Amino acid sequence: MGLNAADAALASKLPQGVLREVTPAYLEEPRGRYQGHAGLIAAPRDLEEAAAIVRACSAAHVAIVPHGGGTGLVGGQLMPDGPAPLVLSLERMNAVRRVYDDESVMVAESGVTLQQARDAASEAGRQFPLSLASQGTAQIGGILSTNAGGVNVLRYGNARALCLGIEAVLPSGEILRDLKRLRKDNTGYDLRDLLIGAEGTLGVITAASLALAPIPAETGVAMMVVEDPAAALRLLAMAQSRMAGSVTAFELIAGQGLEFLAEHFPQMRQPFDPIPQWQVLIEVGLPAGLGAQDALEGLFVAGAEAGLVSDGVIAQSGQQVTDFWNLREHIPLANRAVGAIASHDISLPLSEIPAFINDSRAMLAEQGDMRINCFGHLGDGNLHYNLYPAAGRQRGDYDDQRHALSRMVHEMVVERGGSFSAEHGVGRLKVEDLARWGDPGRLSAIRSIKAALDPKGIMNPGVILPR
Amino acid sequence: MGLNAADAALASKLPQGVLREVTPAYLEEPRGRYQGHAGLIAAPRDLEEAAAIVRACSAAHVAIVPHGGGTGLVGGQLMPDGPAPLVLSLERMNAVRRVYDDESVMVAESGVTLQQARDAASEAGRQFPLSLASQGTAQIGGILSTNAGGVNVLRYGNARALCLGIEAVLPSGEILRDLKRLRKDNTGYDLRDLLIGAEGTLGVITAASLALAPIPAETGVAMMVVEDPAAALRLLAMAQSRMAGSVTAFELIAGQGLEFLAEHFPQMRQPFDPIPQWQVLIEVGLPAGLGAQDALEGLFVAGAEAGLVSDGVIAQSGQQVTDFWNLREHIPLANRAVGAIASHDISLPLSEIPAFINDSRAMLAEQGDMRINCFGHLGDGNLHYNLYPAAGRQRGDYDDQRHALSRMVHEMVVERGGSFSAEHGVGRLKVEDLARWGDPGRLSAIRSIKAALDPKGIMNPGVILPR
Numbered sequence: 017m018g019l020n021a022a023d024a025a026l027a028s029k030l031p032q033g034v035l036r037e038v039t040p041a042y043l044e045e046p047r048g049r050y051q052g053h054a055g056l057i058a059a060p061r062d063l064e065e066a067a068a069i070v071r072a073c074s075a076a077h078v079a080i081v082p083h084g085g086g087t088g089l090v091g092g093q094l095m096p097d098g099p100a101p102l103v104l105s106l107e108r109m110n111a112v113r114r115v116y117d118d119e120s121v122m123v124a125e126s127g128v129t130l131q132q133a134r135d136a137a138s139e140a141g142r143q144f145p146l147s148l149a150s151q152g153t154a155q156i157g158g159i160l161s162t163n164a165g166g167v168n169v170l171r172y173g174n175a176r177a178l179c180l181g182i183e184a185v186l187p188s189g190e191i192l193r194d195l196k197r198l199r200k201d202n203t204g205y206d207l208r209d210l211l212i213g214a215e216g217t218l219g220v221i222t223a224a225s226l227a228l229a230p231i232p233a234e235t236g237v238a239m240m241v242v243e244d245p246a247a248a249l250r251l252l253a254m255a256q257s258r259m260a261g262s263v264t265a266f267e268l269i270a271g272q273g274l275e276f277l278a279e280h281f282p283q284m285r286q287p288f289d290p291i292p293q294w295q296v297l298i299e300v301g302l303p304a305g306l307g308a309q310d311a312l313e314g315l316f317v318a319g320a321e322a323g324l325v326s327d328g329v330i331a332q333s334g335q336q337v338t339d340f341w342n343l344r345e346h347i348p349l350a351n352r353a354v355g356a357i358a359s360h361d362i363s364l365p366l367s368e369i370p371a372f373i374n375d376s377r378a379m380l381a382e383q384g385d386m387r388i389n390c391f392g393h394l395g396d397g398n399l400h401y402n403l404y405p406a407a408g409r410q411r412g413d414y415d416d417q418r419h420a421l422s423r424m425v426h427e428m429v430v431e432r433g434g435s436f437s438a439e440h441g442v443g444r445l446k447v448e449d450l451a452r453w454g455d456p457g458r459l460s461a462i463r464s465i466k467a468a469l470d471p472k473g474i475m476n477p478g479v480i481l482p483r
Numbered sequence: 484m485g486l487n488a489a490d491a492a493l494a495s496k497l498p499q500g501v502l503r504e505v506t507p508a509y510l511e512e513p514r515g516r517y518q519g520h521a522g523l524i525a526a527p528r529d530l531e532e533a534a535a536i537v538r539a540c541s542a543a544h545v546a547i548v549p550h551g552g553g554t555g556l557v558g559g560q561l562m563p564d565g566p567a568p569l570v571l572s573l574e575r576m577n578a579v580r581r582v583y584d585d586e587s588v589m590v591a592e593s594g595v596t597l598q599q600a601r602d603a604a605s606e607a608g609r610q611f612p613l614s615l616a617s618q619g620t621a622q623i624g625g626i627l628s629t630n631a632g633g634v635n636v637l638r639y640g641n642a643r644a645l646c647l648g649i650e651a652v653l654p655s656g657e658i659l660r661d662l663k664r665l666r667k668d669n670t671g672y673d674l675r676d677l678l679i680g681a682e683g684t685l686g687v688i689t690a691a692s693l694a695l696a697p698i699p700a701e702t703g704v705a706m707m708v709v710e711d712p713a714a715a716l717r718l719l720a721m722a723q724s725r726m727a728g729s730v731t732a733f734e735l736i737a738g739q740g741l742e743f744l745a746e747h748f749p750q751m752r753q754p755f756d757p758i759p760q761w762q763v764l765i766e767v768g769l770p771a772g773l774g775a776q777d778a779l780e781g782l783f784v785a786g787a788e789a790g791l792v793s794d795g796v797i798a799q800s801g802q803q804v805t806d807f808w809n810l811r812e813h814i815p816l817a818n819r820a821v822g823a824i825a826s827h828d829i830s831l832p833l834s835e836i837p838a839f840i841n842d843s844r845a846m847l848a849e850q851g852d853m854r855i856n857c858f859g860h861l862g863d864g865n866l867h868y869n870l871y872p873a874a875g876r877q878r879g880d881y882d883d884q885r886h887a888l889s890r891m892v893h894e895m896v897v898e899r900g901g902s903f904s905a906e907h908g909v910g911r912l913k914v915e916d917l918a919r920w921g922d923p924g925r926l927s928a929i930r931s932i933k934a935a936l937d938p939k940g941i942m943n944p945g946v947i948l949p950r
Contacts, residue, residue, distance in 0.1 A: 118720065119833040141724075163669050174667065176676075177644065192924040197832040199863040200641065201902040202630050202680055203909055203917055204947055205929045209643075209676035213669055232727035253585065257608075259770040260699035262727060303726040305781065306773040314772065365664040366586040396666040435668040442670055450670055457659040461936060462672045468935030469928060480671055 022076070023055040026102070029072040031065045034058040042083055042103050043094055050444065052094025052103075054081070059105040063183060063191065063222050066104070070220065071189030073102050079474050080104050082216035084158025085129060087150040089361075090443025092162065092215045092479045106157045109222055112136045120228040121180065121197045126157025126221050133226065142228035145172040145264075149345060157221050163213035165439035167344075170395035171264040171301070172229060174439070176212045183223040184211055187470035197225045210465070215441050216476040218469050232262070232301030236308025237337045240316060240328040241292040245394070246370040247324045248296050252395055254322070255298060255315055265299035266395035267344055273389045276350040276404075277343070284343060287329045296394065297344050347391060351402055357386060357414040358422045359402040362429045363438035366397050376401070376428050383421060386414070398438040401425060426453070442480045450480065489543070490522040493569065496539040498532045501525040509550055509570050510561055517911065519561025519570075521548070526572040530650060530658065530689050533571070537687065538656030540569050546941050547571050549683035551625025552596060554617040556828075557910025559629065559682045559946045573624045576689055579603045587695040588647065588664045593624025593688050600693065609695035612639040612731075616812055624688045630680035632906035634811075637862035638731040638768070639696060641906070643679045650690040651678055654937035664692045677932070682908050683943040685936050699729070699768030703775025704804045707783060707795040708759040712861070713837040714791045715763050719862055721789065722765060722782050732766035733862035734811055740856045743817040743871075744810070751810060754796045763861065764811050814858060818869055824853060824881040825889045826869040829896045830905035833864050843868070843895050850888060853881070865905040868892060893920070909947045917947065 019027060027035060036042075036057040043052035055078070060066040073080050079101035086093050095101045110127035117140045124133050130144075130151035137144040148154055148166040158164075160182070164175045172178065181196035194208060211218055242248045248268055255263045271293040274286060288295065298315070302308055312330045319325035331337040351359075364372055373390060380386060385406035392400040403421060405411055414421070426436040430453045442450050451459070466473075466481060477483045486494060494502060503509075503524040510519035522545070527533040540547050546568035553560050562568045577594035584607045591600050597611075597618035604611040615621055615633040625631075627649070631642045639645065648663035661675060678685055709715045715735055722730045738760040741753060755762065765782070769775055779797045786792035798804040818826075831839055840857060847853060852873035859867040870888060872878055881888070893903040897920045909917050918926070933940075933948055944950045 116832070116834055118716065120720075120723075121832070163673075165667055165669075169667065173644075176673070177640075186924060186928060188927075190924045190927055192928065193922045194925055196902070197900060198830045198902055198905070200632055200636065200830045200860075200865045200905040202632075202906055203902055203904050203913070204680075204921060204925065205685075205932060206630075206643070206673075206676045206680050207925055207928050209673045210932075213671075213673050218672075230723045230728055233725060234727075249585065253587075256587075256697045258700060260701075260729060260768050261697055262729070262770050301727050302770060303729050303773055303778065305778060306770055311770065311772060363665045363667045365583070365588070367583055393667075398667045433664060435663070435665055435670055437670045438665070438667040439669055446670070454671060455660045457653060457657045458661055458671065458674055460655075460657055461653060461659065461674050464935040465672060465677075465932060468931040 026072060026076045026078055027056055030058055031060070031068050034060055034065055034069060036105065041086070042105065045091055045093060046087060047089060050091045050094055050096045052096055053100050054103040055100035057103040057105060059108045061108050066220060066222050067185045067189050067191050069104060070185045070187070073474055074187065074189050074472060077472060077474065078102050079477050081476055082106070082157065082161065082220045084126065084155035085150065085153040087154045088158060088162055088443060089440045090445040092441060092443035092476065095478065098478070098483065104220060106155060106222070113223065115140045116197060119197055121225055122228055123195060123223060123225045124156050125223045126155060128156045130154045130156065130159055137228045141231065143231050144226060145229045146175060146178060149348065156224055160212050160221050160224055161214065161216050162441045165393070165396070165398065167265045167267065167393060169393060170266055171261065176209060178227050179208060179212060179224050180227055181225040182208050182211060182221050184219045184221045186219045187475045192219065195223060195225050215443060215479050217466060217480050218475060233304035234302040234306060234308040235300065236312050236331065237297065237299045237340045238312040238316065238328055238330040239287050239295055239297055239340055240319065240325045241288055241295050242325060244294055244370065245373050248294060248394055249366055249369065251296065251319050251324045254318060258315060259300055259302065259311060262300050262302050263298065263395065264301045265297065267297040268391055268394035269295045269297060269344065269347065270390050272387055273347040273350065273391050276354050276389065277346055280350045280353040281346055284346060286343065288327055297340060351389060354404050355411045357403040357405060357411055358418050359400065360422065360425050361438050361440045362401055362434055362436060363396065363398045364429060364432055364434035368432040368434065369397065372428060372432055376425060379424060379428065380421070383417065444478055447480065447482055451482065493539060493543045493545055494523055497525055498527070498535050501527055501532055501536060503572065508553070509572065512558055512560060513554060514556060517558045517561055517563045519563055520567050521570045522567035524570040524572060526575045528575050533687060533689050534652045534656050534658050536571055537652045537654070540941055541654065541656055541939060544939060544941065545569050546944050548943055549573070549624070549628065549687045551593065551622035552617065552620040554621045555625065555629055555910060556907045557912040559908060559910035559943065562945065565945070565950065571687060573622060573689070580690065582607045583664060586664055588692055589695055590662060590690060590692045591623050592690045593622060595623045597621045597623065597626055604695045608698065610698050611693060612696045613642060613645055616815065623691055627679050627688050627691055628681065628683050629908045632860070632863070632865065634732045634734065634860060636860060637733055638728065643676060645694050646675060646679060646691050647694055648692040649675050649678060649688050651686045651688045653686040654942045659686065662690060662692050682910060682946050684933060684947050685942060700771035701769040701773060701775040702767065703779050703798065704764065704766045704807045705779045705783065705795055705797040706754050706762055706764055706807055707786065707792045708755055708762050709792060711761055711837065712840050715761060715861055716833055716836065718763065718786050718791045721785060725782060726767055726769065726778060729767050729769050730765065730862065731768045732764065734764040735858055735861035736762045736764060736811065736814065737857050739854055740814045740817065740858050743821050743856065744813055747817045747820040748813055751813060753810065755794055764807060818856060821871050822878045824870040824872060824878055825885050826867065827889065827892050828905050828907045829868055829901055829903060830863065830865045831896060831899055831901035835899040835901065836864065839895060839899055843892060846891060846895065847888070850884065911945055914947065914949050918949065
């Protein structure tokens, strides 16, 4: 490779054999919004090499971009401009160091993919209950750095809730050894949770101890037709109260999404005909002795009696469970085929959701003709709120409106106590949003902490805070 | 009150009517290890007054000691020496601001007692699933600042896991408004978790939004006799696997504790005769349709078949449930009546517990004749490991050994990847322990953050870090 003098000087300070070829895979992100650049790409084999790389960059004042699976949706995994950074890929730190069966704990390095972690847990008769569409590629380090969510947060929490300890390299090159396997430890500030969700701006997580969960003895899935989001929320409360928190997923699906699905994936069988305006997918994980189908039937009957549910199907086989989830997971694919004007990863206090959905629809109607697909993890108050061209029109027709539309949606969310980034993070995409809507006290503390731990500003500059 | 000139000057800068009389209640802690002092005691009525007090102290370089219910066991609630601080009591910020039934969220001010919070949740048909012996006095602000634990952590997590957002005053007097009611929000650093467990050294939490949980449809409690801690752990794993994580408490009780109980509370009926060497208390909270007694019976049978359990009783009534818990909760009272040489709030990786209990017993036997009561939240790996005089001897006989014994216990814990403070925090009592056993990278980051957020060092100086 032809390196410039500064990169060659830095390369000479790195541990032997850590450099990788600078290839496009490290410099792209899934939605193609940003194109990254890099002077060097280094992949350490262990913690000591990772620390040596950080120390060398710190001495040379070269920025570091930590790189996991590269599946993030807000551009936190690359740097599009400024002096060329070193990309620090965790791909070779990809060992599940150990599964502690009798503790329900796994220690995994950051380069382990979510799927590998899930498989290792399964082999031990446990589950790692974090599930994402990108789990074959997304890595543990990135999952933690972005505090990823997914479909089972309702029962098991975000990535944050599943992490007992971390090992990391701080921006100074110092090592943070906090890979504890403890459920309780009150000995000083919670640095683990500070690095989780910091999107690589306070250090590089190199390994984590992860909490595993028992596999429920009985699982079941149902789809139910509800009148509106308010009815869906009341059904959720009913389900949680009947099932003592054993509801593992509660997904809201809009008729619009099902219509996109019918159009672009006509081979997929949909459970209801005609397509309902709103339906929910409910998954439960129950103790032994209580049949999941009975429990879901009981919920359906109670929901129908309360006027919340008008139709429903309960999966009768493992295949049908897969089919139901398949339907849910194809909605983003159908969305992509249609092509969104703008998409939003928002969360709201649960009680604000019905009014938000009504009011935002009315507000957007005033802005012109478009289609809204609002779906997602209702149990967590997390909606994917996407805007699409009216039938017969193109994305491009809305180019000059896009920015204003997103601003309006986010404003309505923030006014109602919601978040403009529920699970994807701030990355580079939402730096301005954070500056605009973040609480001044929070922003001030965030800046102080960043300056204290990374005084040279070398860790993923431009992510979360402006450069 | 007769104030010195400096205190009088500071008093004149405070909001009208916030000063309270300096009375002993603010300057004591439950175990009488420390005696605090104070120049002023101020109790703000709202957030703005709290911020004004902090700003005035900051300008005057006067230390602030946040004060909740005063039930902490490590001396974090008072300052025994140095220039007299201002004690900032949250006692008047004692409103449950609102319970959001349909969100299962409560917003409560820091001065609300844990019992009041639990009652407010019950009235809304929910539970606030944090339970401590001191809940009638302990306040939400202190609960969060110390990341309190208790008996239901196994299922519901520590205080940290039950907090969705906080409102706080930072050491600069700036206000942190982050009282969100969201289950998902990835917009910058997790300041909430940084202040939780910071024991008042990074600011004063004034209010919090708390996650409530559904009340399980079926609850049950059983006591079972196990051969040893290893069998108890295998029974725990069996219970969790059968009940899909519906085990809400799993407490280990040592025969020594039951003997202390028999001696000092002879009127309490114990379920097993003779007193077994080890027993466990198991509580479950199950979905509707699955009888708790059936579930516990099923566990007993399976446990007996696996050779883990030799005897058991399942509570047949609400009264019996209360009686079983009463027994568990009287163990610390009996302990106090005996008088410990030294007590330890430790946690260990679950798989290390059996060997730790054996090895520490052998190690202590070499140090002289004493009795060990080792009990606690086994499901969380959290043991209260207390040493008592041999029968016929006095606490005082061990005075010159006390320090060395604690050091040895803590050393064995740390060597096995455990914590020298599982739930009580560092406070003033364990500052030296943290300096000795804390990871250097962690300590360095803790110091940097403290210096960044509290450059004048006015927030609870001497707690967590040495002054």
